[in-house]
Amino acid sequence: MEKQRFVDKIALVTGGANGLGRGMVDQLVKEGAQVAVFDIEDGTMEEAFAHNDRVCCLHCDVRDYDQVQKGVQDVIERYGRIDVLMNNAGIIHRQGFLECSKEGWLDVMDTNLNGVFYVGQAVARTMVDLGVEGHIVNTCSNTSRKTVAGVTPYGPSKAGVKMLTQIMALELAKYGIHVNAVAPGTSRTRIAAGTINDPERSAAFLAKMPFGRYGEVREMVSVALFLASEDASFITGETIYEEGGFSLP
Template sequence: MKRYENKIAVVVGAAHGIGFSMVERLIEEGAVVAALDLEPDVMIEKFSKYGEKVYSIFCDVSNKQVVEEAITKVLEKFGRIDVAFSNAGIIGRKSLLDTTEEEWKKVIDVNLNGTFYVNQAVLRSMVERKIKGAVVNTSSIAAYTVSANTGAYSASKGGVSQLTKFAAIEMAPYGIRVNAVAPGTSVTRITEGTRFNKERNEKFLSNIPMGRYGEPEEAASAALFLGSEDASYITGITLIEDGGFTLF
């Protein structure tokens, strides 16, 4: 039997990169997926080949009401949520002194507040329906290491890892697990600023023991492990998936 057979899964931030890979892997492993993103048209185009196995919904994670409405649509369609992957994220690249309040808030609103809104809505649905499910948040190695000009991103992802811990403690009595995955530099849109800059690219690669960037499918695999029964006694952790970058 496949790990996600007959499971109702939610992937937030599903249109590109790691989230897109999560959706494809979940379908391969037997799940029906509600794919949430700012770009439903992109999702419909990408996922149309899967038919009714994917249900695409518009969702702006920075807006609490929109998140709650999207989760309500999932529940109206499927009646429950067994597992959710909160993956939406953006990055800002400015120094501390140059970052405006608006720019800071935008990153925090999407990465940290958005994760909170998704977790709250999904976990409430699980508690109310007595679903012993799982939530997997996408943090980052930026929660543990910092570099110039990514302060808002690092702060937001550090918050995601801490949110994951307190959610895990509060949900454990209900049989619900909450974990996070922390990808390193993966081949996604969010890392193009590093990968397409020759000097920065060479520097990053020299600090990765495995000598390459991660693939979105690899981060998705780590997340799917945490969301599955293979990780049935694991909760509250942030699983680092970075090719050894944080070993230094």
């Protein structure tokens, strides 16, 4: 029997059209939530959730400050509040340090760090204004602490998310708002397809994994939703790493 931790809760999931974000949406709905989804892949969103009356799909580019403000206001007008934010939207560019372009750097930073700030701030302001003691879960990465070559903008963007999570947690605790982060390692999502689908790279990667396998979306989602629930009522400012021991010495 499914847990029902989010009955009568309103959740917002960014980057919810596929991968980890879609897994979050599906599980939140199973556990009773009404869910708003921000994404820029309109077709993918509609295909995934068109027949689910507990999901509202909104086109919102988290890199665009004004779109975020409007999107969050649209959710408030529709549902009256936001109880849970899964601040998940993210991208990766596979560029080494010497090859990394200005455009690639800025695109990753704008999405992975600025987007988390824009959405997190907008939602937190509604929580404070409406007296909602909510939960915010930012999606970080094990690259926030483990150096990985060939993805130059990604690690710094996620290290920024980790520190931003701590700042948000410290400043929002007085309002009863919990802020934590989940930091997945390589799991079976589209963002990791470049590694998973390359036999040579995949074999080299798995050789470094203590468990010898990739993570599954359901495993990442379970920790993220734990942090979004009252099960984590005395946890804030933490980043939980789900990487199968990849960063171990």
